[in-house]
Amino acid sequence: MNLILLFDDDFITATRVRLSGRRLEHVTNVHRAAVGDALVVGATNGHIGIGTIAHLDREAIEMDVVLDRDPPPALPLTLILALPRPKVLNRVIASAASLGIKRIVLINAWRVEKSYWKSPRLSPENLRHQSILGLEQARDTVLPSIETRRFFRAFVEDELPFLTRGTRALVAHPHAPEACPRDVREPVTLVIGPEGGFIDAEIASLQAAGCTPVTIGERILRVETVMSYLAARLF
Amino acid sequence: MNLILLFDDDFITATRVRLSGRRLEHVTNVHRAAVGDALVVGATNGHIGIGTIAHLDREAIEMDVVLDRDPPPALPLTLILALPRPKVLNRVIASAASLGIKRIVLINAWRVEKSYWKSPRLSPENLRHQSILGLEQARDTVLPSIETRRFFRAFVEDELPFLTRGTRALVAHPHAPEACPRDVREPVTLVIGPEGGFIDAEIASLQAAGCTPVTIGERILRVETVMSYLAARLF
Numbered sequence: 001m002n003l004i005l006l007f008d009d010d011f012i013t014a015t016r017v018r019l020s021g022r023r024l025e026h027v028t029n030v031h032r033a034a035v036g037d038a039l040v041v042g043a044t045n046g047h048i049g050i051g052t053i054a055h056l057d058r059e060a061i062e063m064d065v066v067l068d069r070d071p072p073p074a075l076p077l078t079l080i081l082a083l084p085r086p087k088v089l090n091r092v093i094a095s096a097a098s099l100g101i102k103r104i105v106l107i108n109a110w111r112v113e114k115s116y117w118k119s120p121r122l123s124p125e126n127l128r129h130q131s132i133l134g135l136e137q138a139r140d141t142v143l144p145s146i147e148t149r150r151f152f153r154a155f156v157e158d159e160l161p162f163l164t165r166g167t168r169a170l171v172a173h174p175h176a177p178e179a180c181p182r183d184v185r186e187p188v189t190l191v192i193g194p195e196g197g198f199i200d201a202e203i204a205s206l207q208a209a210g211c212t213p214v215t216i217g218e219r220i221l222r223v224e225t226v227m228s229y230l231a232a233r234l235f
Numbered sequence: 236m237n238l239i240l241l242f243d244d245d246f247i248t249a250t251r252v253r254l255s256g257r258r259l260e261h262v263t264n265v266h267r268a269a270v271g272d273a274l275v276v277g278a279t280n281g282h283i284g285i286g287t288i289a290h291l292d293r294e295a296i297e298m299d300v301v302l303d304r305d306p307p308p309a310l311p312l313t314l315i316l317a318l319p320r321p322k323v324l325n326r327v328i329a330s331a332a333s334l335g336i337k338r339i340v341l342i343n344a345w346r347v348e349k350s351y352w353k354s355p356r357l358s359p360e361n362l363r364h365q366s367i368l369g370l371e372q373a374r375d376t377v378l379p380s381i382e383t384r385r386f387f388r389a390f391v392e393d394e395l396p397f398l399t400r401g402t403r404a405l406v407a408h409p410h411a412p413e414a415c416p417r418d419v420r421e422p423v424t425l426v427i428g429p430e431g432g433f434i435d436a437e438i439a440s441l442q443a444a445g446c447t448p449v450t451i452g453e454r455i456l457r458v459e460t461v462m463s464y465l466a467a468r469l470f
Contacts, residue, residue: 002455072453095460138454183417218307219373220237221463225330228460232451232467 001026003139004041004051005132006065017041017051020060027053027061041065042141071141075100075231076187078163082109082194083148084223086119090130092224097134097144099231105163107149107156109202111194117150152202160209164189169211172230173203174220176213184234192223192230236261238374239276239286240367241300252276252286255295262288262296276300277376306376310335310466311422313398317344317429318383319458321354325365327459332369332379334466340398342384342391344437346429352385387437395444399424404446407465408438409455411448419469427458427465 004027010017019027027033033053041051041063048071051063083106084092096104108117120126127146135141149155160169168184171191191211197220198206203213221229239262245252254262262268268288276286276298283306286298318341319327331339343352355361362381370376384390395404403419406426426446432455433441438448456464 095457098454098456098460099464100454137457140454216467219333219335219375221333222330222372224326224459225333225463228456228464229334229467232464 001030001136002040003048003136003141004039005136005141006041006043006051008044012062015066016054016062016064018060018062024059024061028056039063040139041067042071042135042139043067045142047071048139048141072100072139074102074142075235077101077231077234078103078105078167078187078189079227080105080107080160080163080189080191081223081227082107082192082198083112083116083122085113085195086116086121088222088224089119089121090126092227093127093130093146094134094137095224096227097131097140098138099134099228100138100140101231102142102144104144104146105149105155106146108152109194110152110199111196122148153205156202156205156209160189160206160211164210169209170214171198171203171206171211172216172226173198173213174215174218176215178212178214180214180216180230180233182233188234190230190234192226195223236265236371237275238283238371238376239274240371240376241276241278241286243279247297250301251289251297251299253295253297259294259296263291274298275374276302277306277370277374278302280377282306283374283376307335307374309337309377310470312336312466312469313338313340313402313422313424314462315340315342315395315398315424315426316458316462317342317427317433318347318351318357320348320430321351321356323457323459324354324356325361327462328362328365328381329369329372330459331462332366332375333373334369334463335373335375336466337377337379339379339381340384340390341381343387344429345387345434346431357383388440391437391440391444395424395441395446399445404444405449406433406438406441406446407451407461408433408448409450409453411450413447413449415449415451415465415468417468423469425465425469427461430458 012018035053038050038052042048047067048069049067051065055062167187167189169189247253270288273285273287277283282302283304284302286300290297314336402422402424404424
């Protein structure tokens with residue numbers, strides 16, 4: 001937690017917050033902070049600044065906050081991701097949020113197991129919580145929007161062409177003839193497939209919707225690895 | 236498992252292997268392969284090729300293998316990494332191996348908790364196993380060397396200056412004034428700190444040993460995220 005994310009409910013006056021639960025625990029046990037200490041804080045979807053601890057006991061922490069800086073710039077990347085295994089979903093979302101990705105669409109694909117869609121980790125509460133963990137890690141405040149689309153074809157045919165407008169649309173594909181571009185100077189829509197990859201018919205649909213298959217070489221990387229790899233390579 | 240890694244012990248003739256255990260299970264349950272199917276295989280530290288299933292039962296699988304291709308090129312990167320929490324160590328090692336990193340040195344630092352050094356995950360067997368998982372993911376065959384150094388100062392003062400010879404030596408540091416370079420055309424030695432970062436005295440020691448602190452911007456990323464991010468950015 002490199003930044004303590006603050007919510008409207010935390011404010012007891014315009015400049016004072018009162019926190020309990022997970023954040024209190026972290027400040028006490030990890031930061032080992034005391035009254036007078038200054039911590040990096042940020043208002044959800046707002047400014048970043050400093051919170052000075054005014055009061056601290058076992059029940060709650062109170063901080064006087066000055067919020068005067070912009071959060072780091074967002075990554076101009078929309079991520080369309082075949083729904084990962086529940087086991088990796090949490091860290092993929094946290095990692096995407098930490099990288100500054102602000103729009104994520106989780107989609108179905110042939111190699112996405114049906115059972116993944118029933119995971120409790122897909123609840124809006126959990127997706128939001130994982131996003132918060134990513135923002136706290138990266139010192140950002142702006143929550144990503146995370147949507148889910150159960151029907152690959154409907155999404156790719158009806159929605160994707162609109163979503164990619166004004167962006168460079170790419171699908172990561174190990175067998176693509178074209179190399180993934182570097183230092184792209186425009187917004188990107190990036191599609192990443194499931195473990196085992198998209199099937200040929202899916203790649204064809206994505207191409208028909210305007211996405212160019214691109215490769216990063218012979219290595220096939222896990223979704224969490226390839227996501228940050230491509231974030232660095234593209235921008 | 237995008238490649239089945241083969242070991243000397245697997246060969247029952249010069250061109251036939253017999254596998255059981257984890258690899259048999261994977262071929263049966265995930266690949267759902269049958270006699271006659273061809274799978275991507277590779278000899279540890281050697282060539283890649285195709286294994287054609289000659290025999291398959293509940294005890295073992297036998298494949299006739301043709302190994303005729305080089306594995307993908309290694310990443311010209313030596314990774315010096317403050318020992319991560321045991322919980323993340325496994326996937327950091329697997330991810331590093333999948334990226335093609337061939338030398339990893341796990342070091343101590345002020346913010347590495349002492350207890351991490353007692354984790355059974357640090358056993359050579361486990362580190363090797365995680366490396367194998369990374370190679371199987373990325374279709375590589377060349378195992379990384381993984382060393383551990385319990386004493387930061389001895390390592391940085393006595394060993395690091397030799398280790399970085401002929402390479403560009405960098406330490407990832409959020410507060411560095413210099414931006415991390417892109418498309419470096421020479422081998423790199425990259426030092427990555429613990430959660431919470433290196434302390435100032437450690438950064439000073441690393442600088443004295445020839446490492447330049449470089450930043451990737453305001454965002455503070457987790458070790459597994461920053462590792463693949465920097466691998467993409469540097470090369």
